[in-house]
Amino acid sequence: MKFLPLAFILLISASCSAQSSDSATLAHFFEAALTHNKAYSDLHDLCKQVGPRLSGSAGAAKAVTFAQQRMKDAGADSTWLQEVMVPHWVRGAKEEANFNSAALKIKQPVAVCALGGSIGTPAGGITAKVIEVKGLGQLQKLDPLDIMGKIVYYSEPFDPAIRETFEAYSKAVQQRWAGAMEAGRYGAVAVVVRSMAQHIDDYPHTGSMGYVDSVPKIPGVAISTKAAAQLSDALARDKDVTFYMKTSCDILPDVKSYNVIGEIKGTEHPEEIIVIGGHLDSWDLAEGAQDDGAGVVQAIEVLRLFKTLGIRPKKTIRAIAFMNEENGVKGGKKYAEWVKKGSEKHIAAIESDAGGFAPRGFSLEGDDALRARIQKNWKPLMDKFEIGDLDNQGSGADVHPLVGSCVLLAELHPDSQRYFDFHHSARDVFENVNDRELEMGAAAMASFVYLIDKYGLGK
């Protein structure tokens, strides 16, 4: 427990009146968010009343109505829906899988889930011998004859030495995205991919995978990290292990859906836009609480915080709940196309899609001089609120298509250590979000928006 002398506590109180008005405003954002906890109750309702909302599903349609209503409730001057066609992939019946070793006398059921976008297996499933590779690099080194007719098992784990978990994810996820198309090239019959997760547990983590037209399409599943360890162990002892998997997923025709947009019109420069956003769609295995219910309710909370504090922004603050980040980014691309055709001027677009954890700062995507100015002008103030970690590691998937049309792209950077315990798995539920961490992320976004609105991004 911290030892804080009483004299010092008094000192803190006394010095409050000497704080700058910007500092006071930021403090009010945090106080309001932490006290009213309304992003958290929005998240509760999104998770429990709407639930899973994969693009094209009934849940996604329900989420559109929900998000528009909550934007109105939060105090948006106007709300509207932007039409966008999205993919419609369905999982079908719960997957089955096991591996089998006659030599080891093992028949082990394993937890798997189809990867998003995968075709299904034949009705009787697929059974084949397994060849294990640690990522795409190892696959390339194999004799193609060793791949033909087999199930390729991609087992590259997250690199634990990497401090920033998103960086470990970026490395390992290549095998999930491109594993089937690469293995299909050499005649593999299916792929099994170790779940994109840091820890050993029995939850498979889904996520999108791709195909190319020139290569036969083969089905792909993610396997839990615990089952992956068991499978690797069996393969180390018996090369003749066979794997059985049965999935019944399907790719249906595209569906009409929407980005949900709500804004507070700027008083001086209504044509200058500051976007804040998260994505409304989620994977189908859970409630999409961290990914990305958190981002959606935080964007709505930014509107609410401006209303609560009675701050009329000079520029227009526009909250967007983007559709279809998970398997196509159709919503983000659609919005960017629309912006290109219009006459508005986009100043900044700040996404939240890294979970509702305690905020650290922002990842920036913009020119060097701009990033240097932000660092110089605002980092000291942001540091006071522990949101001054400003790195240049790119923005988010939904705002990135605005590159060239928007001065600054950014993403809220929360603490990342626990994100991949939940991401794309059945554990991504409301109960795994901390109310205070979620609200503080929203307050951090409101703070950044406030500074951009007040001072602009010019020299």
Next chain:
Amino acid sequence: MKFLPLAFILLISASCSAQSSDSATLAHFFEAALTHNKAYSDLHDLCKQVGPRLSGSAGAAKAVTFAQQRMKDAGADSTWLQEVMVPHWVRGAKEEANFNSAALKIKQPVAVCALGGSIGTPAGGITAKVIEVKGLGQLQKLDPLDIMGKIVYYSEPFDPAIRETFEAYSKAVQQRWAGAMEAGRYGAVAVVVRSMAQHIDDYPHTGSMGYVDSVPKIPGVAISTKAAAQLSDALARDKDVTFYMKTSCDILPDVKSYNVIGEIKGTEHPEEIIVIGGHLDSWDLAEGAQDDGAGVVQAIEVLRLFKTLGIRPKKTIRAIAFMNEENGVKGGKKYAEWVKKGSEKHIAAIESDAGGFAPRGFSLEGDDALRARIQKNWKPLMDKFEIGDLDNQGSGADVHPLVGSCVLLAELHPDSQRYFDFHHSARDVFENVNDRELEMGAAAMASFVYLIDKYGLGK
């Protein structure tokens, strides 16, 4: 999910060779800690093999042996035990409590636990009417006749608007520490204190309380936040609610115990000491995983990280597992007395006692010029590792007694949002610690120690 262009990833890799050697060393601390995960396995064993270890208990004695062995295993050149007499308070049988309203037809059992240091109730328990006050301030405003013969119920909650939870704790905890002595002054028969916790759940949180000789001693219990809400609700509707509580705790004679000390001798200035520490004792309700098993294993991990990286420090790095932080700070005071008598020169003492959460930086206690130098010289490097939040909010309870004998006192500052969900309650178990966050805290401490050792704290 973050959009990180491939070109940028390549850029990161290419730029690594251009990093300074200090930056590379800090990176190695993090990589090693995150890969070998040995602080986490030490914590597992401390929690599961030793368990609760309140001062004076058999668990505390076992913990002494355990900590000394783990310091040796981590590579300490030498280890020793420093004798210290500590209080020996025992909880006795599980507490019973309920409240009763004839008017509302409620008889509600409630979750309570005796506060540390409290006397027990008579064998038949205590039953009395209840008077609710929100903190000590409200008590002072009451007519003493309204307190006489009653149970005073202190219900001041954590202030949710305060971003830093330790600050909210500091405010609310006064009623726990001084509640019985203040109420006893006016003839109250017992006190019930709302648990020091942010969230509503059914776990009572213990913690120490004090008595003064001039006032009759009355027993004190903490009530869960959920039960506190129920009790407040009942009192709002019926002023004649009675409360029953039965505790059988006792204060036994002081017991001989130990601070556990292990060090790596400095190569150039062995007489200059850098202390890193946590406290070995814990409350009796759980495993003391966050409070403060985390700090103990992190201090040991710092020794291990220097050994692992093959860095021989110039000054002596001394890990201390302090005894009795929770109810007396006898270990911290004993060490400080011993330092005053000796000829060593204490350069820095860095405590970890705020949980094994993701590190943010350090709270510093030292003169202004020193703090400014640390800020100027090292913050940019520390910011790279997201441990550059350097505030002046005091140090820790065990190192604070070194004030005047040590150039810099400090405490690791981890993210604080979840700490009070576990603190002093049955939920403070190993399973509620994240391995990566714990290890990063240790790496942060090793980083700070490395800089102090290499560059000193002079001008």
